[in-house]
Structures are given as C-alpha cells and as structure tokens.
Amino acid sequence: MQWARSASSEQQRLLWLGAALLFTVLPMPGSHPLWVFLVVVMATVWRVMAGFRAWRLPSSWLLILLVVAVLAAMVFTHAELRSLEPAISLLALLLAFKFLELRQPRDYPMLVMIGFFFLFAWTLREVSLAQGLHLVFATGLLLLALLQTMREAGPWPWPELGRQASLLFLIALPIMLLLFVLFPRIPGPLWSVTYESERRVTGFSDEMRPGDMASLAGSLDVAFRVDFENTPPEDALLYWRGVVLDHFDGEAWRRSPQATAGGFDQGLWPGGFDQELWRGEAAPAIRYEILLEPHGYPWLFALDVPQRILSSGPAWGRDRTLVADGWVTERLNYRLESVLDARHGGALSLAQRAEALDLPAVGNARSWALASSLRADTGTDREYLASLLGLFSEDPFRYTLNVPALGANPVDRFLFDTRAGFCEHYASALVFLLRAGRVPARVVLGYVGGEWNPLTGLYVVRQYRAHAWVEVWLDGRGWTRVDPVNFIDPSRIDPGIAALGASAGAGDGRGVGRRAGWHYRMAVAWDTANTLWFRHVVGYGQANQSRLLEWMGGRGDQVRTLLLLLTLVLGILALVLMLLSWLTARDQVDPLVGAWQRATRRLARRGLRQEPGETAIAFARRVVALDPDLGGRLLPLAMEYQRLRYGHESLASERLQFIREAGAFRG
Amino acid sequence: MGWSRWLRRGRESLRRSLDTEVSGAGWMEIGWRRLFILPTRSGWVLILANLLLLVGAMNFDSALGFILGFMLAGTLLSALYLANRNLLGLRLQALGAESVGVGQTMALEFNLHNAAGIARHEVRVVRGSNRSQAIDLRPGEQAVVRLPVPALRRGRIDDYSIRLESRYPAGLFRSFARLRLRQSLHIWPEAKGEALALWAEAVAEPVEPVGRAERMSLREEDFQGLREFRRGDSPRHVAWRRFAHDGELLVKVFAGEVPEVLWLDWSRLSVADSEERLSLMCGAALELKQRRLHFGLSLPGKRIDPGAGHGHTVRVLNALADYGDAVGAIG
Numbered sequence: 001m002q003w004a005r006s007a008s009s010e011q012q013r014l015l016w017l018g019a020a021l022l023f024t025v026l027p028m029p030g031s032h033p034l035w036v037f038l039v040v041v042m043a044t045v046w047r048v049m050a051g052f053r054a055w056r057l058p059s060s061w062l063l064i065l066l067v068v069a070v071l072a073a074m075v076f077t078h079a080e081l082r083s084l085e086p087a088i089s090l091l092a093l094l095l096a097f098k099f100l101e102l103r104q105p106r107d108y109p110m111l112v113m114i115g116f117f118f119l120f121a122w123t124l125r126e127v128s129l130a131q132g133l134h135l136v137f138a139t140g141l142l143l144l145a146l147l148q149t150m151r152e153a154g155p156w157p158w159p160e161l162g163r164q165a166s167l168l169f170l171i172a173l174p175i176m177l178l179l180f181v182l183f184p185r186i187p188g189p190l191w192s193v194t195y196e197s198e199r200r201v202t203g204f205s206d207e208m209r210p211g212d213m214a215s216l217a218g219s220l221d222v223a224f225r226v227d228f229e230n231t232p233p234e235d236a237l238l239y240w241r242g243v244v245l246d247h248f249d250g251e252a253w254r255r256s257p258q259a260t261a262g263g264f265d266q267g268l269w270p271g272g273f274d275q276e277l278w279r280g281e282a283a284p285a286i287r288y289e290i291l292l293e294p295h296g297y298p299w300l301f302a303l304d305v306p307q308r309i310l311s312s313g314p315a316w317g318r319d320r321t322l323v324a325d326g327w328v329t330e331r332l333n334y335r336l337e338s339v340l341d342a343r344h345g346g347a348l349s350l351a352q353r354a355e356a357l358d359l360p361a362v363g364n365a366r367s368w369a370l371a372s373s374l375r376a377d378t379g380t381d382r383e384y385l386a387s388l389l390g391l392f393s394e395d396p397f398r399y400t401l402n403v404p405a406l407g408a409n410p411v412d413r414f415l416f417d418t419r420a421g422f423c424e425h426y427a428s429a430l431v432f433l434l435r436a437g438r439v440p441a442r443v444v445l446g447y448v449g450g451e452w453n454p455l456t457g458l459y460v461v462r463q464y465r466a467h468a469w470v471e472v473w474l475d476g477r478g479w480t481r482v483d484p485v486n487f488i489d490p491s492r493i494d495p496g497i498a499a500l501g502a503s504a505g506a507g508d509g510r511g512v513g514r515r516a517g518w519h520y521r522m523a524v525a526w527d528t529a530n531t532l533w534f535r536h537v538v539g540y541g542q543a544n545q546s547r548l549l550e551w552m553g554g555r556g557d558q559v560r561t562l563l564l565l566l567t568l569v570l571g572i573l574a575l576v577l578m579l580l581s582w583l584t585a586r587d588q589v590d591p592l593v594g595a596w597q598r599a600t601r602r603l604a605r606r607g608l609r610q611e612p613g614e615t616a617i618a619f620a621r622r623v624v625a626l627d628p629d630l631g632g633r634l635l636p637l638a639m640e641y642q643r644l645r646y647g648h649e650s651l652a653s654e655r656l657q658f659i660r661e662a663g664a665f666r667g
Numbered sequence: 668m669g670w671s672r673w674l675r676r677g678r679e680s681l682r683r684s685l686d687t688e689v690s691g692a693g694w695m696e697i698g699w700r701r702l703f704i705l706p707t708r709s710g711w712v713l714i715l716a717n718l719l720l721l722v723g724a725m726n727f728d729s730a731l732g733f734i735l736g737f738m739l740a741g742t743l744l745s746a747l748y749l750a751n752r753n754l755l756g757l758r759l760q761a762l763g764a765e766s767v768g769v770g771q772t773m774a775l776e777f778n779l780h781n782a783a784g785i786a787r788h789e790v791r792v793v794r795g796s797n798r799s800q801a802i803d804l805r806p807g808e809q810a811v812v813r814l815p816v817p818a819l820r821r822g823r824i825d826d827y828s829i830r831l832e833s834r835y836p837a838g839l840f841r842s843f844a845r846l847r848l849r850q851s852l853h854i855w856p857e858a859k860g861e862a863l864a865l866w867a868e869a870v871a872e873p874v875e876p877v878g879r880a881e882r883m884s885l886r887e888e889d890f891q892g893l894r895e896f897r898r899g900d901s902p903r904h905v906a907w908r909r910f911a912h913d914g915e916l917l918v919k920v921f922a923g924e925v926p927e928v929l930w931l932d933w934s935r936l937s938v939a940d941s942e943e944r945l946s947l948m949c950g951a952a953l954e955l956k957q958r959r960l961h962f963g964l965s966l967p968g969k970r971i972d973p974g975a976g977h978g979h980t981v982r983v984l985n986a987l988a989d990y991g992d993a994v995g996a997i998g
Binding site for chain 1: 708709712713716719720723724725727728729730731732733734735737738739740741742744745746748749751752755783784785789801803809834835836837838839
C-alpha cells in the first residue's frame with residue numbers, strides 16, 4: 001500500500017469510495033446479469049484511474065449515451081421490469097454513474113446514500129447470515145469511506161483512522177442494538193408494495209408430473225427446521241405432510257379444482273377439522289415449532305396429521321393440510337400439535353368418496369385391466385392394497401432417478417414398460433391402481449426425515465428430502481399413510497442414488513449418508529449460526545418484543561410501552577455520554593497546578609496571593625520586590641513551573657522533580 | 668417590506684441572545700449552554716436517507732433493513748455526540764488584530780487552549796463567509812488561529828461576534844459556539860496613494876513639505892538656541908561639539924526656519940468630502956512615517972502633538988479612524 005499512502009487526499013478519497021462501492025455490489029454476480037456488475041467495476045476503475053493516471057472522464061454527452069445504452073440493456077435483460085431485480089440493477093448502475101461523475105465533495109454523501117439504498121433493496125431479496133454479514137461490513141465500509149472523505153484536512157492517517165473509527169462505531173453499536181431490540185415493530189405493511197423476486201425458491205409445486213422431483217434430489221437448500229418440545233419421534237416416522245393431490249387428468253396429479261379456486265373446504269376429510277383424532281396410547285401428542293424457509297406457495301408443512309394449531313400463522317386447508325394466509329415469501333415460524341399413527345372415525349360422504357375415486361376413463365388402458373384382474377382376486381380393500389404393494393416388491397421394479405420421459409399414458413408406461421422410477425412414479429401408479437379398484441386414495445407431497453443438529457437442537461429438513469407418498473382410505477381406520485417406496489427390494493435401488501446419498505444424503509429422502517469429517521462439522525456449525533441468525537435476528541419481531549415486555553412484567557399498549565422504554569434507555573445513555581464528555585472535556589487538573597497551588601498557598605498567610613491573570617513569574621517578581629529572600633527561592637520554581645506547563649517539551653521526570661521541589665518549598 | 672425588516676430584527680435579536688459577551692482579554696470556556704449543533708448539508712442528506720430506510724424497513728418488516736437503518740442512526744448519533752464533545756470545554760482568548768485600512772484584510776487573532784485530556788479536531792474560527800484554518804489541538808495544547816476578514820468601513824469597532832466551529836468527526840454535523848467579543852478594533856481610512864502630492868494640491872495654501880529640511884539654508888546668524896534631539900532631526904543640525912563635551916545630544920534651532928514639524932490639519936484641506944479628507948490625511952501620515960518625519964494631527968475636537976515612529980503613527984491613524992465617532996465594519 002506504499003503507493004496508496006503516498007497518494008494525495010483526493011486520490012485516497014477515490015480509493016476509499018471505490019473500495020466501499022465495489023464491496024457493496026460484490027454479491028451481485030450469480031443472481032444478476034453479469035454485465036451490470038462489469039459496468040460497475042469498469043466505471044469504478046475508470047474514475048479511480050482518472051484520479052491516479054489522469055485518464056479522461058467521459059464528457060456529459062457520452063455519459064448520457066452510456067446511461068441510455070445501459071437502460072436499454074436493462075429492458076432487454078430483465079424480463080419482469082416491475083420486480084425487485086431490475087431495481088437492484090438500477091441502483092447498482094446509479095451508484096456506478098454517480099461515482100463516475102463525482103466532482104465535488106458534496107457528492108460523497110450522495111454516493112454513500114445510494115449505496116445504502118442498494119443494500120436495503122438487497123435485504124428485501126435475501127436475508128441469509130452471509131448476506132447479513134455482507135450488509136454489516138458493507139455499511140461499515142460505506143460509513144468509513146464517508147468518515148474519510150468528509151474530513152477537510154484529507155483522510156485520517158492510518159493509526160488515527162483506527163482510533164476515530166473505533167470511537168465512532170463503539171458509541172454507535174449500543175445505540176444500534178438498543179434501537180433494534182426496542183424499536184416497536186408494527187405488524188403489517190404501512191402500504192402494500194407488491195414486488196416479485198425473480199429468484200427461484202426451491203420447493204415443489206402443487207402439480208405432480210412424475211419426474212418433477214428429480215430436480216430437488218440434489219438440493220441441499222433448507223426447506224424448514226423443526227424444534228420439538230419433547231423427545232422427537234424416530235426418523236422413520238418423520239413424514240412432513242404438505243400438499244394433498246387428489247385430481248388426476250391422465251398425465252399429472254393436481255390439487256382438486258375446488259382447492260385451487262380458493263376457499264378451502266374440508267376436501268376429502270370427513271367430519272370436520274375440530275374433531276379430535278383418536279390415537280393409541282403409544283402415540284402421544286407431539287408439540288413442535290416449524291421454522292419455515294420461504295418457498296413462494298401458500299401451503300405449510302406439518303408432522304403427519306396436525307391435531308391443533310398452537311400459534312398464529314397457519315390455518316386449516318383442504319384435507320387437513322395447513323395453509324398460510326398468503327404466499328410464503330418471508331420466513332415463517334409456527335407451532336403445532338400432531339398425532340402419529342392417527343385414526344379417526346367417521347365416513348366419507350358420497351361426494352368425497354366419488355372425488356377420491358375419480359379417474360379419467362380414457363387412457364392407461366393396461367393399468368385399468370391390471371387393476372380389475374387383481375381386484376377380482378382379492379376380497380377386502382386391505383388385501384387389494386397388499387397385493388398391489390406385493391407387485392412393487394416382486395416384479396423387477398427398480399428405484400432410480402434416471403427415468404426416461406413417459407409421455408402419454410404415464411401409468412401404463414411406468415407399470416409395463418420402464419418399470420423404473422422414484423417416489424412420484426410409485427405413488428402415482430399406486431393411487432391410480434387403488435382408485436381403479438374402487439379404493440379411495442390420494443397422493444401426498446411433503447418431506448421425509450430430517451437431520452438432527454446437536455448444536456441448535458433442531459431438525460433440519462432439506463429440499464432433497466422432498467417425497468411423495470399415498471394416503472388410502474381404509475374403513476374403520478380412515479386415511480392411512482402408505483409409502484410404496486418402502487416396499488421396493490433394496491437390491492433394486494439404483495447404486496447411483498446410494499452414492500448420492502453418501503455424498504449429500506440425497507435421494508428421495510431415503511439416502512443414508514455417513515456424516516463425518518470436518519466439512520460436515522463446518523456445515524453443521526454454519527447451519528447452527530444460520531439458525532440462530534434467523535431465529536433471533538431476522539425473525540425478531542413483534543412476538544419477541546411482546547415476550548420481552550412480558551418478561552419485564554409490562555402490560556398494556558405494547559407500542560407505547562416500547563417507545564417509553566426506548567426513550568428511557570436512550571435518555572440514560574445520553575446522560576452517561578454527557579457525563580463522560582463532561583469528565584473528559586473539562587480541565588483536567590494538572591498535578592503541576594496542584595503542586596504550584598499548594599506551594600503558593602503557604603505564602604497566602606503572609607498576604608501574598610497570586611492574582612487572577614497574574615503569571616507565576618510575575619507573581620514571583622512581586623514577591624522578590626517585597627521579600628528578596630523568599631522571592632529568590634520562589635522565582636526559579638515559578639520559572640520551572642511555567643516552562644513545564646506551557647513549554648513545548650516537558651519530560652515526566654522533570655515534572656516529578658518539580659512536584660517534589662514544590663512540596664519542599666516553605667514560605 | 669415591513670415584515671422582512673421585522674424578521675431581520677427578530678433574527679438579529681435571536682443572534683444576540685445566542686451570543687455570549689466576553690471581555691477583551693479574558694479566557695472563555697465553551698460550556699454546554701454556548702454550544703449548538705446543526706446538521707450540515709451532508710448531514711441532512713444522510714438523515715433523510717436514514718428516515719427513508721427506516722420507513723422502508725417498517726413497511727417491509729425487514730429485520731435486515733432495520734439493522735441497516737439503525738446502524739446508520741447509531742453512527743449519526745455517535746457523530747453528534749463526538750461533535751459536541753469536540754468543542755466542549757475548549758478555551759478561547761481573543762488577541763485582537765493589527766489595525767488596517769479600509770479595503771485591506773484584517774487578521775483577527777485568537778488563542779485556543781485545549782485544557783482537557785482529549786484531542787480536539789478541525790477547530791476553526793468563522794465569521795460570516797470568512798474562516799480561519801482548521802487546527803487540531805493535542806491534549807493541553809495551545810495554538811493561535813488567524814481569521815482574515817476584509818475591513819469594510821472606517822471607524823472603531825467595540826465588539827464583534829465570531830463562531831468557534833468544527834465539523835468533526837464526519838462532516839455531518841456543525842457544532843458551534845457564537846461568541847461576542849468586547850474588544851476595540853480600528854479601521855483606518857483608505858490610504859490614498861501619492862498622498863503627499865495630493866495633499867499639496869488639496870491644501871488651501873499650497874505648501875511644500877517634501878524635502879524642506881534638505882533645502883533649508885543654514886545661516887549662523889539666525890541661531891536661536893538648542894533643543895533636545897528628536898528622532899527624525901537632520902544630523903547636520905546636531906550640536907556635535909556639545910555632544911563631544913558632555914555627551915548630551917542637542918539640536919541647533921535657527922530663527923526663521925520653517926519648522927520641520929508638519930501638521931496634518933483638517934481645517935487646511937479644501938476637499939469637501941470628509942472621507943476623502945481623512946483618506947488624504949491617512950495617506951500623508953503613512954508617507955510621513957515612512958520618511959521618518961515629525962508630524963502632528965489636528966482634527967476638529969482632537970489634537971495629537973507632533974511625534975514620529977510607529978506608535979505615534981498608529982495613534983494618529985486611530986484618531987483618523989475614530990473621527991466623527993464612526994462605527995467601523997468588518998466582513
């Protein structure tokens with residue numbers, strides 16, 4: 001940095017601003033068009049080089065031309081101009097062009113301000129821990145650049161910069177924390193702004209076309225985390241129910257048209273949701289909290305069949321699923337009570353039974369034939385189900401993610417031609433055969449399993465655990481979960497999936513990977529930090545504040561109490577700071593002064609007093625005139641006093657010597 | 668028209684109430700009540716940005732947006748505190764200024780003393796659009812700052828106000844103390860160049876003061892006596908023999924000699940405009956001083972006996988500045 005140190009004030013300012021700017025836009029590539037980032041980098045380099053190597057800056061007409069070109073490119077690059085991404089790109093370009101035409105000192109805060117707006121737009125897009133760290137450091141760097149550029153005498157030199165910056169930030173930090181904790185959060189937007197992020201949130205849709213889920217198989221993205229109140233159930237029982245698909249059009253499974261049309265009715269759930277689920281003594285109610293990542297759909301996940309909703313947020317949807325009151329675009333935490341192995345009495349109404357048996361009459365003819373022949377051989381629904389599951393275990397059905405496209409009549413193609421597929425294919429075929437044999441059945445989408453994180457005590461459910469299974473209506477037991485994948489002979493599971501499972505734990509939620517090694521521990525630690533971040537920072541809101549107030553024993557209007565508390569605490573802080581500045585800014589009593597005053601106080605008994613405004617030497621001269629002997633001893637002391645106190649250099653040893661001599665002075 | 672004058676008067680009285688009167692030579696300390704803080708233009712920009720960020724964070728209920736907004740708010744408040752602390756307890760002493768003529772630059776001098784244990788940064792003295800250099804003061808350090816201001820109008824100034832100001836730490840806030848200082852400053856009339864020649868033209872009865880001493884004929888018979896030597900006397904008139912005798916430096920005085928002492932006499936000038944007269948007298952005085960000649964001043968109601976040298980000239984010029992109890996003005 002030798003060259004940077006020898007740079008002029010102006011050049012140093014450019015370096016600071018340029019560095020802060022580049023760090024601010026650093027996370028752009030990858031999610032935004034690369035050319036935007038490159039334009040920002042080039043503009044920054046151009047401006048900095050203009051300061052260092054006297055490169056010519058663009059003339060104003062060239063600048064206008066550039067802006068027009070860039071805006072045109074924006075229109076071409078971003079498909080949806082009303083979404084958040086073009087706004088972020090635009091802010092980045094604004095930042096770049098403002099920097100390029102930076103001319104006078106009053107432009108600096110303007111530039112920093114645009115930087116803050118850019119960071120703010122970015123927070124609407126992403127709230128991960130990494131993003132949080134970037135936000136804090138970028139904000140700090142922008143503020144540092146401001147501190148450096150706004151000083152008239154030029155940027156602070158290095159050691160002094162450290163002192164000034166730490167002084168500034170050390171005072172700012174407690175204020176920031178206080179504001180963050182106590183500033184009242186108002187639920188709901190002040191006004192609604194709809195924006196859409198082009199970012200793909202991972203998750204599945206409410207349409208299952210066998211083969212779709214393969215794209216999730218490799219994804220390590222977190223779907224949600226779960227905090228069990230008591231002992232969590234064993235892993236094999238962790239079926240996270242999400243969407244129920246009960247409508248088949250011959251190619252794809254969908255939610256029934258009534259469900260998608262809005263207005264969530266009971267669906268295929270008999271009796272009503274408020275009805276208590278019967279449960280065996282071995283299956284206690286399980287209470288837990290789900291920390292859901294945004295996935296862009298309205299449905300929520302629950303462990304098996306949810307029994308009770310314990311917090312605000314979720315509402316009952318069709319078929320005893322859960323829905324949010326809108327698209328889940330923010331992180332959402334909610335508490336539930338579930339019952340494993342639930343049964344319930346009641347019966348399907350005629351309409352519900354008809355819907356659960358509905359199949360298109362045309363297509364998949366061979367499957368229809370298979371169903372009717374099997375049905376003829378078996379008596380009860382249960383026997384029929386068993387014979388179907390036996391089919392999957394005995395016939396050479398393979399489990400693999402490498403599946404050719406099935407085209408028309410997908411059930412026929414799967415059952416008789418390819419005989420290879422993964423959960424979706426099996427679930428789809430099983431429900432088809434059940435319905436064809438007059439047994440009510442439906443497809444359920446969700447996740448299965450989870451990883452225990454010992455540091456946070458939470459289960460992490462990742463996207464690769466996405467799964468499809470079957471619910472079948474058995475008389476006397478109600479809707480019963482059947483997972484056809486469990487019936488496939490393990491020897492026929494594609495070794496490729498096993499390998500995937502070993503490396504990433506992927507593969508239909510079934511993969512069992514060995515979890516060891518430092519990178520796994522790193523991943524766990526990072527996940528822990530992320531979880532804490534989401535729970536306590538990103539998720540910090542009104543609920544936490546009301547809990548805080550409850551803990552402090554407050555009641556009544558929350559916003560008013562918080563504002564009062566905030567004012568009080570900030571007021572105390574202000575008083576402390578005032579006291580501090582009074583202590584540091586007032587005259588510090590120099591020990592020299594004290595020593596001199598003690599020495600001359602002894603003369604006061606004789607009526608010799610140093611007048612205000614009279615220097616020590618002048619006083620000593622006056623004493624000489626009255627009492628030459630006394631004055632003769634006082635004068636050297638006075639001269640030494642004045643030299644030490646007002647002279648340019650005074651050694652600590654000399655000051656000590658003076659204090660000693662003054663102490664020995666006798667009037 | 669009426670209300671603008673009323674507004675001006677209100678502003679003036681507000682300004683005076685904010686000023687703190689200080690006696691000429693004393694030290695004064697900047698206390699809490701003298702210290703004010705206002706955001707600078709850049710400060711307003713960032714305050715506005717901060718408000719926008721917080722409203723945005725509230726609207727989107729974005730925790731990270733709040734972090735950003737509160738980081739900025741915390742830094743602004745921290746800067747506010749540091750700006751306040753930077754001037755608090757600082758001591759100032761007005762040292763006055765060398766008198767100058769109208770149109771020249773007067774350098775007001777101030778002694779700043781940082782008696783505290785903390786360093787002070789970027790402190791300056793400001794008056795209107797005129798500013799001194801910004802200086803840093805280490806703990807215990809004293810330093811003199813000079814505030815150059817244009818001298819606008821002839822006359823005497825009994826008190827004037829200044830601001831002690833700093834934009835430390837980040838240029839976002841301007842902390843300042845308005846101080847009214849009781850201290851006499853004199854602004855001399857604008858000195859006319861070639862004033863003696865002009866003076867010669869301007870006086871009612873032409874005189875030729877220039878070089879008179881050199882052209883004088885020295886006739887022994889006109890000798891009248893001896894008087895004490897004064898600076899500016901020609902060495903040719905010194906009674907050297909007497910000096911050699913008893914070491915007393917005396918000068919011979921001749922009868923009929925036009926006195927070497929010149930009078931800058933107001934009443935002898937025929938120029939109508941009084942400022943013009945004062946300018947001429949001022950220029951003449953400065954020129955006479957440069958030629959080391961004796962001169963006295965005679966103004967209506969004021970008379971300064973002949974003399975020479977810097978102190979005398981300043982006395983004369985200050986008298987010219989004061990003429991008619993004029994109130995001076997600095998920019």
